[in-house]
Amino acid sequence: MSTRIGIYGYGNLGRGIECAVKQNKDMELVAVFTRRDPSSVKIQTQGVPVVASSDVESWVGKIDVLVICGGSATDLPTMTPKLAAMFNVIDSFDTHARVPEHFANVDAAAKQNNKVAVISCGWDPGMFSLNRLYANCVLPCGSDYTFWGKGVSQGHSDAIRRIEGVQDARQYTIPVQEALDAVRSGKNPELTTRQKHTRECFVVLKEGADAKRVENEIVTMPNYFSDYDTTVHFISQEELDCDHKGIPHGGFVIRCGKTGWNEENTHVIEYSLKLDSNPEFTTSVIVAYARAIARLAKEGSYGCKTVFDIAPAYLSPLSGEEIRAHLL
């Protein structure tokens, strides 16, 4: 029997879940929930209803895993605990500092109602977290490095759009090749923020806006740009729409460590992602963990979990015999 998936929120992430479910033959999309007028939301899967999010409770018992596609800032902190009382759920909560609080809230709701919940799933947090953990356990004496990009930062793009005179913008975070090379060499360099990443901005000005002032406001913006070497390109809306419409991302998790009686040997573990679509990869990870959630729920292993708590075999549609035969 297929795992019945519900999507709660139909933006970039919701659409990515829909695509990922289509690729997994043991998964079935049964409903999409939206805060908008359901009749205004067109989805791609034929025969699947779009339902008002206020009606979600009537779907209890008809959904194995509800994927919550909301934002970390305001949506998920209330949505996930509330929905974890009714459904097995998964989210991509990524506000690092608030993870302990979110975990505790979701765990309490899930345990009280015999549900399984996974929070902070995706690639960072998610696959990057896993690789940091494995590498730390294998090489206890060493240093961790995470680089992001080349990829679009939605938050930085939004920050530029808020500047007066800016019509549209796209910001790319780019890892510095020299820093990557130094890390890979096993030299355990200490790197400043500026040495690790540069920022490249493509900006469309409103008519009559002062390019010099806009550029200065960008490169001096605290938190977002002032600690980085930032380049700004002014382009037309047509160029932006044509050349920068994708949402690529990626990055690198590297750990260098020493082994040997006198720590005489150096090892470099590197995990990297090169992604054409940040939301589609994020949701591909989430759907694999949705499979695990359905299994854990059947076993009665209730409560809130992260990628750290789930044995890899639970993610696979294959049996233990099959994965040992083909992937070990």
Added chain:
Amino acid sequence: MSTRIGIYGYGNLGRGIECAVKQNKDMELVAVFTRRDPSSVKIQTQGVPVVASSDVESWVGKIDVLVICGGSATDLPTMTPKLAAMFNVIDSFDTHARVPEHFANVDAAAKQNNKVAVISCGWDPGMFSLNRLYANCVLPCGSDYTFWGKGVSQGHSDAIRRIEGVQDARQYTIPVQEALDAVRSGKNPELTTRQKHTRECFVVLKEGADAKRVENEIVTMPNYFSDYDTTVHFISQEELDCDHKGIPHGGFVIRCGKTGWNEENTHVIEYSLKLDSNPEFTTSVIVAYARAIARLAKEGSYGCKTVFDIAPAYLSPLSGEEIRAHLL
């Protein structure tokens, strides 16, 4: 309380386990078992006894996890099931075709005696297997690639040493850069054995041996070299001892896959290792899994397992709260 580790077999792997235990403050080496005369075996850790392997049974109850450092061809198929009846055990069994049989034998012995066993632990099988599994689950529509090297192949070095006129030899397996680049580009190339790796041999001849004949015997050797582009360098024993004394290795696990409603987006997941010492990295992985075994045994989760069956958090000395705070 520390996890009490026993080492069964004191070669390259046994010495690696000894070094890795030293790096993990929650681990303690309590005994080294050898088939040689114990008085002839000097170990590095002060105050730890070297014991005849025939006396291992008298250590039941004094060891939490016994690490079996034997060869896959003849040692492990009998050693691991036998010892799994007495101890929680871990091995690095790597004869792929015989994994189902080995798993079944070890599982039966461990379950009958309420023990936990992990087989086929290390980096390949081991960390590479994990990365193949995760990547397959996240990107179900895609292709897998594994490259090995640059590194020393013990089996190929041994094969050269068996040729008449050869005094000593060291063989390096080298991934072909163009093949790696093609895979990373996301083009899903089909690659032959010859296109993926080359083999480089450093050979010391016995006095009077015919270099031309030896070279020909190497490059035409079936299974080992005939399917590869192989280069042979003749050097002196001094050069071999000085320039080729290390046991470096490494490699790459890459999966390219598509997502999107029409599979229009491409993603590349890459995991790579660059290792100064193959046995020391292998044993660093094993010691992390030994920690997991001790925990699983306390929980009463008996039987044979692989890296696929163990949740990542079990490998870490840190608590769930700590890993969520620092590594998520």
